[in-house]
Every structure is written in C-alpha cells, then in structure tokens.
Amino acid sequence: AQKVTQAQTEISVVEKEDVTLDCVYETRDTTYYLFWYKQPPSGELVFLIRRNSFDEQNEISGRYSWNFQKSTSSFNFTITASQVVDSAVYFCALSEANRRTYKYIFGTGTRLKVLA
C-alpha cells in the first residue's frame, strides 16, 4: 500500500529557531518520487523540491534542506533560522512511477507557525 505520514499536525517555533518537518512514506515500488510543497494562507501550493528514489543525496537550498533516507523511508525537511514568512502548511507527497498514474499521494500536512 502507498502511504505518506506526516505525524506532526502543527508545530510552533519562535523566529530564528531551526525546525524539522517529518515525512515517512510507504511504497512497494523501487522507482518513485517524493515532493515537498508549501501552502501559505493564500492557498497556492508552492513546489519546493522533487527527489527520485535513486538519488539519496541530501539537498540544501538557502535556509531549506532535505534529508532523504531510504533505509528509514523518510524524507525530512529542515528550515534553518525560521522566519515568519515560513508560516504555512507543508505537504509531503509521493508519486509512484510504475503505476502509470499522475496521482500524488499526499500526507495530511504539517502546519508550521513561526512566531515573531
């Protein structure tokens, strides 16, 4: 069965703190893709990163970094020195390449509140 679990429903941090959002996935496929999206209060889902199952290199983009570990089926997202503008709901998603479907399997999302 395919599944994405974001166990943290809501996280509150004070500005400049680091915060890690967890994502655990389940899939039987060997080829799959993982995504992170940000959804601010305005509603638009903003694409942050796409990672395929064969690339376990961690990635850093400015204050954002991602840790992909196939051994634990996790794809965690860390924001360093958080800012108020980071306040949003963050979704992790899985797409299985072998199923010939365009469907994303979304996690339930983590609401991040960054307090000034």
Next chain:
Amino acid sequence: DTEVTQTPKHLVMGMTNKKSLKCEQHMGHRAMYWYKQKAKKPPELMFVYSYEKLSINESVPSRFSPECPNSSLLNLHLHALQPEDSALYLCASSRPGAAGETQYFGPGTRLLVL
C-alpha cells in the same frame, strides 16, 4: 515562468446556479489537473487531462464537468452543487508522461455553495 492562473479567486453560488472555474498555463505543459481541497485536508485529485483528453476521473459527481478547450486552458463547469462542495479548487499542470512529473499549482478558487 512556472505560473498557473485561476479565475475567479472567490465564488459564491446557490445550489441552482451554473458557474465555471477557469485555469490557464503558458508553460507548454500538456497535462492539467483539477483538485478539491477541504479545510485542514490535503488536496484530492478530481480530474486529469493529458494532451487535451480526459485521462483520469476520480469518480467525481456529474455536477462537476471538466473541459479542456486547448493545451493552455482548463475549465470546470459547476451545476446544481451542494453545500458540501464548498472548498478550495486547485488547478495544476505538468509535463505529460509517466508519473513523477512535478505539478505546478495555481492559487485556487475558493468556492462557497449556499
């Protein structure tokens, strides 16, 4: 330019009304999607168009009718909706082909059905 536009931003309609949501992209993408998102929930896929043909219908009620008039435009026609259809409707686009392509989302239309 990774931009998907949607109009209107907000829509209030009665249960007997007919209205349409519009989505446009100019990224040359040939796959376009409609999602429905209820509050505090992830988006749920409704329809997928690939090369202007409907390829996925996730058992959506017939009161929702999608249309893809050309490769840049996607419409969602609404008729005889129910209050429980009130939600954020998101459009997305991607390159077509196998799964795993990045979907780029528009800002959504917030729909309220009275």
